[in-house]
Amino acid sequence: MFRYSVTFICYLVNCSFNGYSWTSTEAISVVKILRVLRVLRPLRAINRAKGLKHVVQCVIVAIKTIGNILLVSFLLNFMFSVMGVQMFNGTFYRCSDRTKVTEVECKGYYVGYKDGQINRPEKLERTWTNYKFHYDNVFSAMLTLFTVQTFEGWPPLLYESIDSFRSGHGPVYNSRKWVAIFYIIFIIIIAFFMVNIFVGFVIVTFQHEGEQEYKNCELDKNTRKCIEFALKAKPQKRYIPKARIQYKIWWFVTSQPFEYAIFILIMLNTVALAIKYKPTAEYTRALDYLNMVFTGVFTLEFILKLCAFRFKLSFYVIELLQGPWNMYDFIIVMGSFADIIISQVDVKYDLSSF
Numbered sequence: 001m002f003r004y005s006v007t008f009i010c011y012l013v014n015c016s017f018n019g020y021s022w023t024s025t026e027a028i029s030v031v032k033i034l035r036v037l038r039v040l041r042p043l044r045a046i047n048r049a050k051g052l053k054h055v056v057q058c059v060i061v062a063i064k065t066i067g068n069i070l071l072v073s074f075l076l077n078f079m080f081s082v083m084g085v086q087m088f089n090g091t092f093y094r095c096s097d098r099t100k101v102t103e104v105e106c107k108g109y110y111v112g113y114k115d116g117q118i119n120r121p122e123k124l125e126r127t128w129t130n131y132k133f134h135y136d137n138v139f140s141a142m143l144t145l146f147t148v149q150t151f152e153g154w155p156p157l158l159y160e161s162i163d164s165f166r167s168g169h170g171p172v173y174n175s176r177k178w179v180a181i182f183y184i185i186f187i188i189i190i191a192f193f194m195v196n197i198f199v200g201f202v203i204v205t206f207q208h209e210g211e212q213e214y215k216n217c218e219l220d221k222n223t224r225k226c227i228e229f230a231l232k233a234k235p236q237k238r239y240i241p242k243a244r245i246q247y248k249i250w251w252f253v254t255s256q257p258f259e260y261a262i263f264i265l266i267m268l269n270t271v272a273l274a275i276k277y278k279p280t281a282e283y284t285r286a287l288d289y290l291n292m293v294f295t296g297v298f299t300l301e302f303i304l305k306l307c308a309f310r311f312k313l314s315f316y317v318i319e320l321l322q323g324p325w326n327m328y329d330f331i332i333v334m335g336s337f338a339d340i341i342i343s344q345v346d347v348k349y350d351l352s353s354f
Contacts (some may be wrong), residue, residue, distance in 0.1 A: 017048035058206040069201060073194045077149075080186050087179065092131035092160055096124065101170035103128050133157050148183060149191050157231035158183055205287035241308065253301070262301060269294045295336040302333050 095106035106128045114120040130136070130251040148154040161179045163171035241247050252258055272290050 049089075055206070058202065062202050062205045066198070066201060069194070069198050073190065073198075076190055076194065077142055078138070080145055080182075080190075081135075081138050083182070084135040084141040084145065085138055087182070088135035088160055088161060090136060090166055091164035091169075092134045092136075093128055093168075094131075094170045096127045096129065096211045100126065101172075103168045131157075131160055133160075145186060145190075148186060149195075151191065154183070162291075246308060251302055253304050262298075265294065267299055291336075292340060295340060298333050298336065302330065 032158060093103065095103075096099070097110040098105065099110075100106045106126045109123050109125050111121050112124040114122050133140075133147060135141040135144060144157065148157065160171070160176055161183070163173055163175060164179075165172040165175045241250050269291075272287060272294070275287075
């Protein structure tokens with residue numbers, strides 16, 4: 001209804017501005033732009049979610065006080081840009097004909113080969129072109145150093161800087177290796193220190209904003225954490241069997257030597273998986289046998305824990321569900337059995353030929 005009202009008013013008064021008249025169709029198109037504001041509706045969830053609200057408040061507060069860090073970063077970037085202009089001004093040019101190394105020689109035409117095929121020669125004009133990132137002026141130098149700061153595609157720029165020789169001359173291989181120090185110092189100061197200072201300031205601001213709701217509380221942060229932990233803490237249940245034989249098995253599987261032994265076997269199994277390749281059939285067969293041995297040991301561990309905690313499988317499944325890491329071990333053992341069965345069936349019937 002609103003857009004039709006605007007269209008009718010524009011039609012009556014001719015809606016002229018600076019000598020330009022709007023038609024009804026154009027007025028409707030302008031009003032339709034307001035429909036883009038619908039994408040802002042999901043932001044209403046910020047006011048309903050406490051965590052999102054803290055994040056937005058942190059960003060707003062950080063923007064107000066982060067100007068000093070940005071100013072220092074800008075000044076450092078400007079300083080390194082001036083240094084880059086002094087060292088690399090006009091040194092990133094090269095001739096399209098690599099046999100010519102100076103701007104004076106880069107004239108006329110040369111023979112090139114289309115798509116690198118020697119049977120498709122073509123006549124090309126020599127051009128003296130600059131690298132896409134350069135230090136010919138301070139603005140371009142700042143943009144170039146910004147790409148270094150983001151770690152995106154800066155190694156080719158480093159090699160181009162090392163090969164740079166002088167203004168009006170093409171690149172010379174490894175002519176200035178020492179310029180790598182310039183990039184290393186820039187990355188350490190800007191990319192490491194300043195960016196981490198920026199991130200650290202945002203984290204501190206976020207923590208400070210999270211404490212604002214407790215600013216009138218007489219208890220400090222540590223005391224509140226202790227009280228919250230005491231209110232939410234629940235006693236942990238520890239199963240200890242009463243039967244004599246089952247108690248001995250339980251004591252064995254929960255002892256530190258048993259855990260250390262299983263851990264060592266897991267490391268050995270990892271090494272065996274890391275060296276798995278197929279140079280010979282005997283080597284592959286040995287690794288398969290070794291995999292069966294490890295699977296058997298882990299299965300024995302599974303059976304001992306089954307006997308130690310519950311004799312009935314239904315009860316043991318409940319224990320597995322209560323401990324996610326026990327469930328993970330159970331899935332790994334079952335997966336190892338499936339791997340052995342599939343590999344044996346594959347070898348016996350050669351399933352890859354189907």
